[in-house]
Amino acid sequence: QVQPQSAYDVIVVGSGAGAMAAAVVAADQGLSVLVVEKSDKYGGTSAISGGGIWIPNNHYFAEKGGNDSFDKALTYLKASTDGKIDEERLRAYLEYAPRMIHYFETRSRVRYAVAEKYPDYYQHLPGSLPGGRSLDPELFDTSLLGDEYDNMRKPSPTTLLMGCIAWTARHAHKAMSREFGWRLMILGLMLRYKLDFKWRRKTKMDRRAALGASLIAALRRSLMDRNVPLWLNTDFRELVVENGRVTGIEVVQGGQKMTLQARRGVIFASGGFEQNQALREKYLPQPTQVGWSATPPGNNTGAALEAAQAIGAATDLLDWAWWAPTIKVPGEEKPRGIFAERAFPGAIVVNGLGKRFVNEAAPYLEFVDAMYREHQKDGKSIPAWVIFDGHYRFNYAMGPLMPAQVSPDSRLRKEWLNTVYWKADSLDGLARQIGVDPAGLDATVKRVNEFARTGVDSDFARGGNVFDRYYGDSNVKPNPCLAPIAKGPFYAMRLDAGDIGTKGGLLTNANAQVLHENGQPIPGLYAIGNTSASVMGTSYPGAGGTLGPAMTFGYIAARHLASNV
Ligand code: FAD
Structure with a gap:
C-alpha cells in the first residue's frame, strides 16, 4: 500500500476521460501527479458515455483517404459557435485535438477507429463533413485492469448487446440500419462472449469494454503503467x-x-x-x-x-x-437519453397542444433547446410526448421498449404501463390519457401522414439531410425518417428536458x-x-x-x- 503523499506537482480533481488524459500526459512530462475522485468508482459520466470524440482532421480519417483540413474545420466551428467563442481557443482545439489522439494512440492503451459514416450535426453549415470527424473507441480487454476492474464505474447494461455483450457504436449502427452482414456480425460477437468461459466465471459482463467504458479502462490502465495514484x-x-x-x-x-x-x-x-x-x-x-x-x-x-x-x-x-431528452424508467438509477430513436420513421413528438415544434431527428441539444423555447411560449412543451403506432412498435425500439417483434407488450414489465409508456386503441383515447389536446394531435398526425406520403416535411424538413438520415431506415421510401402513424394500437412516451x-x-x-x-x-x-x-x-x-x-x-x-x- 502506497502511503499518501501530501505534495505533488499536479493534482487532477475528477477521474473522467479529460482528467485521466491530463494525468497521463503530465506523468509523461516527468511531473508527479495525483488524481482525486470523490466517488467510490472512477470514470464519472465519461465511463457510461458513448466514448465518442469529435476530432477534426484526425489521422485515422486521413489514412482512409478522408478529406478534411484545419481550415475547413475552423470554418465549421466558427459557424457553429456563431462568433461567440474566442478564436484562439477554437484554433487551439483544432490544432491540438489531432495531436492529442495521435499521442494517445502511440503512447497509451487508448485505441480509436474512425466512424466514417457519422455525420457532423450541422450539415447546413459551411465546412461540415458527412463523416470522418467522430471517433469510436475500439474494444478494450478489461482483464488488463486486474483488481482495478472492480473500482471502475460500469456501463449501463442498456448500452450492451443483450445487456452483457460489448459492442462498438459502429457495430450498433450496422445492426440498427441492417447493413449487409449485420446478422453474422452479431453472431460473431455472441460467440466470442459465449466461448469466454474463464471470464464469465468472474462476471456476466463481457471481458471487453466498449464505448466510454473502453476509453476509461484504457486510460486507467495507462495510468497504472505510469504508477500514477x-x-x-x-x-x-x-x-x-x-x-x-x-x-x-x-x-x-x-x-x-x-x-x-x-x-x-x-x-x-x-x-x-x-x-x-x-x-x-x-x-x-x-x-x-x-x-x-x-x-x-x-x-x-x-x-x-x-x-x-x-x-x-x-x-x-x-x-x-x-x-x-430523457425517459425515466422505474427502478433505474438514472433516466435514459433518447439519442437515435427520434429519427426512426413513424414516431413524432408533440407538446400538450398536440403540435409538433421541432424536427424530431434534430441533434439532441437542439431538440431540448426547442422544448425550452416552445415551453416559454405555451407552457405546454415540457414534458413533450413521443407518439407512435403499432407498426413502429413492431419494428423499432423506443427507449427501454425493444421492438415488439423481439419483446411484445405481453413481455414488458407490468409497472411500465402508464409510467414508461401509454397505450390506447385510438389516437383520441391516447391523447386523453396523457393530457394532450386530442384535436391538435389528430390534425398533426394527418399532416405528418401526408408528409410521409410525399417524403417532404414542409414544417421542419425532417429527413432532409444526411445527419437526420443516419438513424433513419433506408428501407423506408421516399423519406427514411418519415412513415405514417395509422395502425393501432397507439403509444405515447414522456420525454423530459434532460441532459x-x-x-x-x-x-x-x-x-x-x-x-x-x-x-x-x-x-x-x-x-x-x-x-x-x-x-x-x-x-x-x-x-x-x-x-x-x-x-x-x-x-x-x-x-x-x-x-x-
Ligand atoms: P465526468 O466524466 O463526469 O467526470 C467528473 C468526475 O469528477 C466524476 O467521476 C465525479 O465523481 C468527480 N467529481 C465531482 N466532484 C468532485 C469533487 N468535489 N472531488 C473529487 N471528484 C469529483 N460525450 C461525448 O463527447 N461523446 C459521447 O459519445 C457521449 N456519450 C454520452 C452518452 C451518455 C449516455 C451520457 C450520459 C453522456 C454522454 N456524453 C458523451 C457526455 C459526456 O459523457 C460528458 O459530457 C463527459 O463525460 C463529461 O466529462 P467530465 O470529465 O467533465 O466529467
Missing part, C-alpha cells in the same frame, strides 16, 4: 491560494480533512453541476430537475465551480447544458488556464471538461463534442503545466 472517496472541497496563486487543495477522505500541495497547479476535471438541484435552479432555464439528467447520480455537484468563483474566476454559458452534463463553467483560455474576472489567468489553476465553459459555445458540432475537448484541453493543460515553470 488515483484516490477514490476523496472529495475536493476548497482551493488553497497563496499570494494569488493556487498551490493546493483541501479534500475530505474518510471523514478526515486533508490539505494536498500542488507545486505546479491544479486541474479541475470534476464535471459540471448537473447533479446539484440548487445550482440548476440558479442557472439553468426552468423547469429543471436533477432527476432528468442521464448522468451518474450524486457525482457532479459543481464544487470546483463554486470554489473557483469564490476566488474571482470568470464563468460563461452557465445557462446551458448538453441537452438530451448529459452541463455545458457552462469556468472561463478558460487557449492553455486551459482559468481566467479571473479581470481577464488574467489565475496562476496554478486549470479547468477542462464540463468544469470549464465549453469551447463549443452553445453548439454540439458532432458526436464526441464534449469528450474530444475534455481530452484535448487535458493534453494542453498538462503540457502547459510542464513548460510553465
